[in-house]
Amino acid sequence: MQSNRKISLRALAGSLMLATSMLAVTASAHEQTKTELYKPGVSYAAGSGKPTEGERPPLYQGLGDLTMPxxxxxxxxxxxxxxxxxxxxxxxxxxARRSFQEAQRLDPECAMCYWGEAFVLGPNINDAMHEEAKAPARDAIQRAEALKAGVGGKEQALIEALAKRYGANPAASRPPLDRAWAEAMGNLAKAYPDDANILVFYADALMNLQPWDYWEADGLTPKGQGGEIVAALERALEIDPKHPAAAHLYIHAVEASADPSRAEAVADRLRGSMPAAGHLVHMPAHIYARVGRHADSIAVNRDAIAADEAFLAQSGEAASALYRFGYYPHNVHYLLVSAQMAGVRDDVIGSAEKLATITSDDVSQKLAWVQAIKAAPFSAHAQFSDPDTILALPSPGDRFPFVKGYWHYARSVALAFKGDLEAASSEAEAIEQLIDKADMSSLEEQYLPAKDVLGIAKFVVEARIAQARRDYVEAERHLNEAIRLQDGISYMEPSYWYYPVRQTLGAVLLQQGRAEEAIAAFEKALQESPRNGWALWGLLKAQTAGNRDTTDTKAAFAQAWLGDERLLSLGRL
Known part of the structure; x- marks a missing residue:
């Protein structure tokens, strides 16, 4: 996948660059270099802002041994x-809030039990502060303040620091409050430099000042407080190498950098340490996918899905909409894309079918990144299903133009494979109509570069049509336009576009007998998507055609490709 680059919009993914004049919409100005993955400032009221009633929460098994006395x-x-x-x-x-509330019930004089509730009601890197959470957060921290005389100096300092996060004025602007909290935690980190929990709270406070935006466009230079974030988390991991929160945040802090491999050992230690916490079971995949450990990514996401399904079955209505319809489908999406890279058709299609049943239209309407998950099954079918299966997929309707664009994309790919090029062109034109006329501003406000991503889809299917006509020069032209767009997308997990388009360019170059240029295209695709089985197969074919040594590539492909080799052809790359 990609490290941060020049981009245009910001999203739960990233953004894009200047598009070709052939697409009026994507020709709109991309004036700034943005490096944020997405905008978490559009909060979804997912249940965490409302008091819970009814049965007491259980003490779950499988959540590890993290403690804070x-x-x-x-x-x-x-x-x-x-x-x-x-x-x-x-x-x-x-x-988490339910657990803190149960702790309060068990010990109404426990100041830190109220502190915990106040903390969890605040913003996090994936979700802004909910309006309905403001009053209960203030109430909880005020209870903690009222009880702080009965606790030690460290706990008093934590309570006083968190009080700065919630002002007395409900209408107060969040950024100054968040900065005050981060500054207070910075002071605490200096006072308690050997306390891993405090270092993690400090890093988290800093991350919330610039969520998903920790590196300059080169992926090498920390942005803003990025260097301090990484340093605090690395110090926490020195103190406690298995601290799950430090590992979780460290993975997020470095995954978009030019060197995500620095977190491999951390990801390996986190793996399996909290087997009932689905999101943490999944988290190593953010590094595994970046470095091409697709089999490991498949494995941890299978486990994460099982953990989340067990939790959702046990928790019932107590589970938040964000967790049920956001984090849980995210794991399924990750399994899908990792299996795509490794050629594991059963996991790809199984995940696509599951996603069709577990996503929520309501949550998808509010959260751009969830809408991207909703679109993923169509790219999965485009890559792995036979044309008749693809053409039988029902329309997703008009509520989500971005998703419908993916449906048209899959149909166009299928029709091109069947040789019905006129119908394939009609589907490509439908994508262009969506780019030109559909209102996707709500996605773009959350930095999902929807029209640019659909621009990639349009150019790719036009290339497929030209490829079917054996007009390889025209196919190459369309692919270069798609690549120009894709090169503008910043890091996203998973990537908004599901594979490196250079792998298709390599195939088209090879079909023209241009083996050396094809080798270069496949090698570049593998830089973007390490150990991608499709690109490795293409590289192997290009090296063979160019009379190059294929020993290393054969070995790499044998390790990377976990599926049926009959799926592979130049026309499918």
């Missing part, structure tokens, strides 16, 4: 506080 007269309250902390760092915020 607090002042309490109840061992059970300490257990629920620790569980709340573990769930918080597993980004299961609504369930």
């Amino acid at each position: 607090i002042t309490t007269k109840s061992k059970e309250a300490q257990a629920y506080f620790d569980q709340g902390l573990r769930l918080t760092w597993g980004f299961n915020h609504a369930e």
Whole structure:
């Protein structure tokens, strides 16, 4: 996948560059270099802002042993506080709140039990502060303040620091409050440099000042407080190499950098350490996918899906909409794209079919990154299904033009394979109509470069049509336009466009007998998407045609490709 580059919009993915004049929409100005992955400022009220009632939460098994000793007269309250902390760092915020509330019930005099609730109601790197969370967050921190005389100096300092995050004025602007919290935690990190939990809270506070935007466009230079974030997390990991929160945030902090491999060992230690926390089970995949460990990414996402399904079955209505319809489908999406790279058709199609049943139109309407998940099954079918299966897929309707563009894309690919090039061209024209006329501003406001991504789809299918006509010069021209767009997209996890278009360019070059140029295209594709089985197969064919040594490529392909080699052809790359 890609490291940060020049981009245009920001999204739960990234953004794009200047497009070709052939697409009026994508020819709009891309004036700034943005490096943010996406905009988390569009909050979705996912249940974490409302008091919970009914059955007490269980003490879950399989959440590891992370602890933060607090002042309490109840061992059970300490257990629920620790569980709340573990769930918080597993980004299961609504369930974490339930645990903190249960800790309060068990020990109403526990100041830090209220502190935990106040913390989890705040913003995080994936979600802004919910309007309905403001009052309960202030109430919780005020209860903690009222009880702080009964706790030690470190806990008092944490309470005083968090109080700065929630002002007395409900209408107060968030950024100054978030900066005050980060500054206070910076002071605490200096006062307690050997406390891994405090270092993690400090890093998290800094990350929330610039969520998903930690590196300059070169992927090498820390942006803003990026250097301090990485340093704080590395110090926490020195103190406690298995600290799950430090590992989680460190993966997020470096995954978009030019050297995501620096977090491989951290990802390996996190793997399996909290087997019931689905999001943390999944998190190593953010590094595994970046470095081409697709088999490992497949494995951890299978486990994450199982963990989330067990949690959702147990928690029922208590589970937040964001977790049920966001984080859980994200794991399925990740399994799908990792399996795509490795050629594991059963996982690809199985995940595509599952996504069609577990995504929510309501959440997709509000969150751009969830809408991207909703679109993924169509690219999966385009790559792995036979044309008749693709053409039988029902229309997703008009509510989500971005998703419908992917449907048209899959249909055009299928029709080109069948040789019905006129119908394939009609589907390409339908994509262009969406680019020109559909309102996707809500996606672009969240930095999903929807029209540019659909521009890639349009150029790719036009190349497929030209390829079917054996007009390889025309196919090459369309692919170069798609590549210009793709090169403008910043890092996204998973990438908004599902494969490196240079792999198709390599195939078209090879079809023209231009083996050396094809080799260069495939090698570049593999820089963008390491150990991608499709590109490795193409490179092997190009090296063979160019009378190059294929020993290393054969070995790499044998390790990377986990599927049926009969799927592979130059026309499908």
